[in-house]
Amino acid sequence: MGVRAVLLALVLGLFSVMGAWAGDAGPSFPKATSKALGGSCVDDPATMRRHHFDFLKHQRDDTLRQGIRGAKYSLKECVSCHAQVKDGHAVPVNAPGQFCASCHEYAAVSIDCFSCHATTPQHQQQVEATR
């Protein structure tokens, strides 16, 4: 084994250790509240983590421009399941420490979904409107 190969092995080993460490220090966020979908997300968590933005970006065009409703992926449903309710009031999903914000902050991603889209679920909006 050449010196280079040894160095490479060392560096890779170091990375795997760092990887494990990074995994432990990942963002913490509240668990989904709604059991509307049988308590599980529409796809497995790893796929959702990696691809939710792609799914939503395609779905938004289908819904708005073609009028396709009831799609598998929907921002409304994300909000519906992941918004916390505190003292009878829905907490916006983009508030600090909440489901959407915690990961986006950790990953230094700046999104503008919520400059337009509702950050609390429709059912909760209706409940609060009648109070």
Added chain:
Amino acid sequence: MSHDTTRRDLLKAAAIGAVTIAPGLTLIAPPAQARAPGQPASPTNRWGLLIDTSKCDQGCTACVDACKTEMGLPALDRPATDAQYIRKVDVRDPKTGNQHSLPVMCQHCAKPPCVDVCPTGASMKRADGIVLVDRHICIGCRYCMMACPYKARSFAHEDQTGQSAHNPRGKGCVEGCTLCAHRIDAGGQPACVEACSKEGGAAMLFGDLNDPKSEISQRISKEATSRIRADLGVDPAIRYQGI
């Protein structure tokens, strides 16, 4: 053969949709059905309204109020810039003194000038004739507001909060009446029409202009109706009676 039978049965069932209770008295089944999940809007439909101005009271704002609530539009009491999807317009014939009050919203033109002028493709017409702004790509240039002959669109000047879940809206985009596409897709009717029939003068009728059996088509085929500025040739889906 069996295919034929099935088709005939279907046609029969369709004919039963309009039930004759007694001679001259026909009960027409509600026009709208929720579209199946995954199905796009269809060009076989063209949604429209018939508004009878003789039933519309000048002081009534039931439709305007219902729209604000449904679409989550804040009332900031700044008439020049507040978002407005539907408004009441009072008209008076100076010669005769004859007065009318009519609700005016996006007329969901078949040949919409707002779509023609939009540089980004954000102004668009859905297959079923509903004209929308795709705010994902709207750059807020407001060309469409200039082009619209009906003053139907608004611009969001400020950061928005507390949006309604079915009407995403934000600063820097143009917006307007969606004919409550979210309700129509679920088989319902626009919020203004519902409010008008409950709290107003029941002046508005919603339906499918492409379906000859719908109540709206039946009425416009028999009764005199008009469209605002029909001379412009933009073919609006909103018809009026009594003006």
